[in-house]
Amino acid sequence: MERRQDNLNKQVTHRASFNVGVLKTMNPILKKLAKKIKKKNQKPSYQQQQLPSSNQEISQSLDENIKNIKEALGNSGDVVVREFKMGAPSQQKLAIIFINGLADKDIQGSFIIERLMSNNSENESDKLQSSKQIYTYIKEKILAIGEVEDLNNWKKMLQSLVSGQTLLLVDGSNQIIGCSAQGGELRNITEPTTEPSVRGSKEGFVEALITNTSMVRRRIKSPNLWIKKKKLGKITQTDVAIMYIEGLVNEKLLNEVNERLGKIEVDEVAGANTIEEWINDDIWTPWPMIFTTERPDSVSGNILEGRVAIFVDGTPDCLIFPSTWNQYFQATEDYYLHWNVASFLRLLRMCAFLITLLGPSLFIAFISFHPELIPTPLLVSLTAQRQGIPFPVFIEALLMEFTFEILREAGVRMPRTVGQAVSIVGALVLGEAAVAAGIVSSAMVIVVAGTAIASFTIPHYSMMDATRLLRFMMMILAASFGIYGIGLGVIVLVAHTCSLRSFGIPYLTPYAPFIISDWKDSIIRFPKPFLSKRPRLISQKNVKRSGNTHNLGPSPRTSTMEGNVTKRDSDET
Structure with missing residues (x-):
């Protein structure tokens, strides 16, 4: 028993010494970790971090304010300072500060400087005893600007200046008047370049x-x-x-x-x-x-x-x-056309989208894996064209697709006067030369050119770019597994699209979930009187946007003219 007790005491002593050693070893590490956590918690958030800028207060001295503003903006060459004196009776010293190119000089000259320098209100001389009174008098009775504000915060004042406002400084006042006189050279309203239309508005947004x-x-x-x-x-x-x-x-x-x-x-x-x-x-x-x-x-x-x-x-x-996905196939021009024409164009765009996405991949799958699906005369013609072609059909398609994408990008980046001509001539010359040299077949040139033309029928550029990228994925699947690969790719793409949501709204609305009432303005556009309700999942307030449609239909045969003729005939009888 004594020996067992001694062993237990030794074990306890050993464990205690071990724990003490571990604590001594871990103590510096724990202290460093605690310091890092404390430092991280004390570190200001992103919104609290500020760039170095002047923290000067707005002074009552005009010269000091002008000096501080110039220093805060690094004595930039586009900062313009105009000092002058107010007209009678006060002859108060004033200054305006603005950034050249962001302010309208005509507004400054006509509605600020001229009115202040030509002021001759002698009857106000007894009232203008202090700079504060002069400041209020200028703001309320002289400035003919639609929007002015008091700036008594240095940061807000600098922000107003770089935003295009004109600052009016009064000597002896620690407040600054911000005058809304923004101007400068801006682009005129023109027709949008990425969404042109034959009918409808020709206005497009600008940078202002x-x-x-x-x-x-x-x-x-x-x-x-x-x-x-x-x-x-x-x-x-x-x-x-x-x-x-x-x-x-x-x-x-x-x-x-x-x-x-x-x-x-x-x-x-x-x-x-x-x-x-x-x-x-x-x-x-x-x-x-x-x-x-x-x-x-x-x-x-x-x-x-x-x-x-x-x-x-x-x-x-x-x-x-x-x-929603459906929006990208609807052009604004659809609502300026007759409903049956607009519906036809939407169906045409959907077909062009499928051609853009699956055209080259189907050609690759039929030629490489499923020639039995091609009619015999056409198969014989395609086989004869491919005699002497050194590349597989997949490499041939990739070569042509990349060549056309290079020509498309070059046409966009080149000057407009020559860009379109170079892209068209380049495509014709390169295509004909490639066929003559035996690098690609004539059928492949037709498929690639038809796919490219079909892609331009998609009204919105972002959807067209997405389809162009997905086309290459479909080509890889077609070259690997044939038409089964294309089917697998379509299934994965549809499943992925069904899983998407845009701010809580399913991306494939009204197809999935299936909302029959919203189909009136989807693939087929119904006449406008039938579009009486807003999309169900978009707005839950004031859903109805037009009157009842139960009175729509062919007008009665008895028009006013027919009624007059009938009355005249009865009178003659």
């Missing part, structure tokens, strides 16, 4: 945010059309406008949009594409998940359905969501 929102205002003259502005980008401070119709938009959708925009933490928002990638539901899918357009009539139509639009200053593209 206020111009783009005003074009939509002209089409929707409703006080319920609300616009909320934000600034995104820590450095760029880009103006972003959220547009929707109050009473039609789903509140959950609006909250989701604001929440996602609030999570954007970047230094720069260079354009709409930056926001598109940050708020996208699935960035890995090849399909476009946010609808983009350059047409104000398209934005108006989507907003009236209950969607939300986002405008970004500096880009002519407008983002619209939620978006």
Whole structure:
């Protein structure tokens, strides 16, 4: 018993010494880990981190304020300072500061400087005893500017200056007047380049945010059309406008949009594409998940359905969501054409989409794996054309597809005066030379050219680009497994598309889920009187947008003229 007790005491002592040793070893590591956690918790968040800038307070000295503003902007050469004196009775010393190219000099000269220098209100001389009174007098009775604001915060003042406002400084006052006199050279409103139309509006968005929102205002003259502005980008401070119709938009959708925009933490928002990638539901899918357009009539139509639009200053593209796969095959021109013509064109676009996606892959599968599916005379002709071709049909198709994509990209990047001619001539010359040299067959040139032409019938560029990329995947599957590979690829693609959602709305609406009421404006466009309801999943408020359609149909045979003729005949009788 004593020996067992001694062994237990030795074990306890050994374990205690071991634990002490472990604690001594781990103690420095734990201290370092605790310091790192504490330092990480004390580190300011992304929104709290600020770039180095002047922290000067707005002084009552005019010269000191001018000096501080110049230093805060690095004495930039485009910062213009104009000092002058106010007219009678005060002869107060004033100055305006603006950035050359962002302000309208005509507005400054006519409505700010001229009115201040030519002021001769002698009867006000007794009232203007202090700089504060002069400041109030200038703001309320002299400035003929539609929008002015008091700037008593240094950061807000600098932000207003770089945003294009003209600053009016009064000597002796620690407040600055911000005058809305933005201007400069801007692009005129022209027809959109990516969405041309034969009928309908010829207006397209430009890079100025206020111009783009005003074009939509002209089409929707409703006080319920609300616009909320934000600034995104820590450095760029880009103006972003959220547009929707109050009473039609789903509140959950609006909250989701604001929440996602609030999570954007970047230094720069260079354009709409930056926001598109940050708020996208699935960035890995090849399909476009946010609808983009350059047409104000398209934005108006989507907003009236209950969607939300986002405008970004500096880009002519407008983002619209939620978006569905069906939207990308509907052109704005469809609503300016007769319903049967518009329906035919939509069916034509769907067929062209299938040709673009599956055309080359079906040709590869039939030639390589399933020649028995080709009619015998055509098979004999294709076999004769392929005599002497050194490459398999898959390599031949890849070669032609890459060549055409290079020509397409070269035509886009080259100057417009020669780009189209070079792309057309290059395609003809290279195609004919390749056939004559025995590199490719004539049938392959026809398939690739037909596929390329069919891709241009898709109205929206983003969907066309996605289809072009998926075409190569289908070609690889066709070269590996034949028509079974194409079927497998189509099944996977459809299943993937069914799984997508855009701000909570299924991407394949109204096909999956199947909503029969929304089919009236899908593949076939019904007459407008029958489009009496908004899309069911988009807007749950004020769903009805037109009157009853039970009175529609052929008019009665007894018109007014027939009634008059009948009455005259009866009178003669």
